[in-house]
Amino acid sequence: MAAAASPTPTKALPPLRVAITGGAGQIAYSLVFMIARGGVFGDRAVDLRLLDIEAASDKLRAVGMELQDVASPFVLRCTCTTDPLEAFMDADVALLVGARPRGPGMLRKDLLAANAGIFKAQGAVLDEVASRDCKVVVVGNPANTNALLCMRSAPSLPKRNFTALTRLDQNRTAGMLAAKIGVPVSMIRNAVIWGNHSATQVPMVTFATVEEGRAVETVAARLGEGGERWVSEELVPGVQQRGKEVIAARGASSAASAASAICDHIRDWVMGSDGRVVSMAVSSDGNPFGVREGLIFSFPVVIEAGGAWRFASGFTIDEATRSAIEATQSELLEEREAALAATA
Numbered sequence: 001m002a003a004a005a006s007p008t009p010t011k012a013l014p015p016l017r018v019a020i021t022g023g024a025g026q027i028a029y030s031l032v033f034m035i036a037r038g039g040v041f042g043d044r045a046v047d048l049r050l051l052d053i054e055a056a057s058d059k060l061r062a063v064g065m066e067l068q069d070v071a072s073p074f075v076l077r078c079t080c081t082t083d084p085l086e087a088f089m090d091a092d093v094a095l096l097v098g099a100r101p102r103g104p105g106m107l108r109k110d111l112l113a114a115n116a117g118i119f120k121a122q123g124a125v126l127d128e129v130a131s132r133d134c135k136v137v138v139v140g141n142p143a144n145t146n147a148l149l150c151m152r153s154a155p156s157l158p159k160r161n162f163t164a165l166t167r168l169d170q171n172r173t174a175g176m177l178a179a180k181i182g183v184p185v186s187m188i189r190n191a192v193i194w195g196n197h198s199a200t201q202v203p204m205v206t207f208a209t210v211e212e213g214r215a216v217e218t219v220a221a222r223l224g225e226g227g228e229r230w231v232s233e234e235l236v237p238g239v240q241q242r243g244k245e246v247i248a249a250r251g252a253s254s255a256a257s258a259a260s261a262i263c264d265h266i267r268d269w270v271m272g273s274d275g276r277v278v279s280m281a282v283s284s285d286g287n288p289f290g291v292r293e294g295l296i297f298s299f300p301v302v303i304e305a306g307g308a309w310r311f312a313s314g315f316t317i318d319e320a321t322r323s324a325i326e327a328t329q330s331e332l333l334e335e336r337e338a339a340l341a342a343t344a
């Protein structure tokens with residue numbers, strides 16, 4: 001039997017210029033190689049630029065060596081650099097993963113200040129040299145507030161092009177639901193995340209469904225008696241605390257699952273979500289859900305092929321969810337004030 005042909009990149013389109021910060025870090029060590037397998041950008045090849053700081057330059061160089069050794073037809077070029085200008089020049093996609101980790105004795109507000117400075121500076125460079133349609137995904141924590149600072153220092157780029165990653169939280173929610181119900185996770189639709197990528201996030205499964213071909217059932221019906229209680233007492237806190245649980249178990253934060261979620265996020269953004277509702281933290285300006293403007297907030301969105309996203313319809317918010325959304329909104333408002341004060 002003949003072996004299946006390996007996927008090959010198109011020659012009809014130029015490679016996408018993809019910048020990844022934190023190139024020597026844990027997440028990048030999975031992410032770069034997932035991208036190299038092809039498919040994340042359809043059949044487009046990539047011109048990768050991996051950015052890290054001087055102290056990590058040897059490790060970064062090693063990632064470059066390993067990437068060359070993968071011999072991927074999808075990676076036309078890979079530049080390892082410590083210069084943000086070189087990394088972001090004409091970038092079509094910027095995956096901002098690199099951030100300062102929390103050190104011993106460091107308070108959350110110290111971390112917020114250190115990282116806000118990094119993302120403010122990177123926003124200014126993107127503003128100067130990136131493609132005018134550069135799609136920006138912020139992963140480094142606190143991701144929503146870092147994305148806001150980045151967006152504010154890039155006024156010549158569209159606000160709609162700045163996002164933060166909450167797809168990992170959505171995937172965690174879908175994964176836990178699928179395990180509980182006993183179906184493949186691909187059957188779970190419309191489980192979404194509101195707000196901050198933090199313990200105040202609001203996983204919502206009110207409109208979640210289990211879809212098998214044309215058969216559609218609500219998750220509530222599949223969970224049956226006791227389902228509502230399981231959602232509020234186990235699923236929601238389970239998703240909110242999953243990052244902490246992984247850190248406690250492996251001594252480092254989620255990396256492979258985060259990298260996979262980044263691929264899901266950017267693939268759906270570049271290629272469209274095919275009618276599916278997905279969670280992305282985006283600018284809250286003009287949202288129809290009553291969330292305060294001026295934040296980067298996770299919402300259910302639908303993405304057209306080509307990248308235009310819109311807020312999803314049909315997600316009405318009940319009283320309990322409204323009060324949880326207000327709590328995550330308050331946290332984001334506080335983070336915004338602290339980050340702006342620290343970088344003024």
Ligand SMILES: NC(=O)c1ccc[n+]([C@@H]2O[C@H](COP(=O)([O-])OP(=O)(O)OC[C@H]3O[C@@H](n4cnc5c(N)ncnc54)[C@H](O)[C@@H]3O)[C@@H](O)[C@H]2O)c1
Pocket residue numbers: 021022023024025026027028051052053056097098099100101118138139140141142143165166168169197253254255258
């Ligand atoms: N949003 C999410 O769902 C999610 C999930 C997991 C992790 N995270 C966050 O992602 C970030 C990265 O995680 P990781 O496990 O890869 O961390 P890591 O510490 O392994 O790697 C971070 C890398 O960023 C680099 N870096 C620091 N400052 C930089 C700068 N100014 N420019 C470029 N690179 C810089 C570091 O040198 C390091 O190589 C962390 O902030 C983590 O909390 C977010």
Ligand SMILES: O=C(O)C[C@H](O)C(=O)O
Pocket residue numbers: 141168242243244246253254
């Ligand atoms: O790095 C963290 O604090 C946790 C991470 O954001 C995660 O959700 O796994």
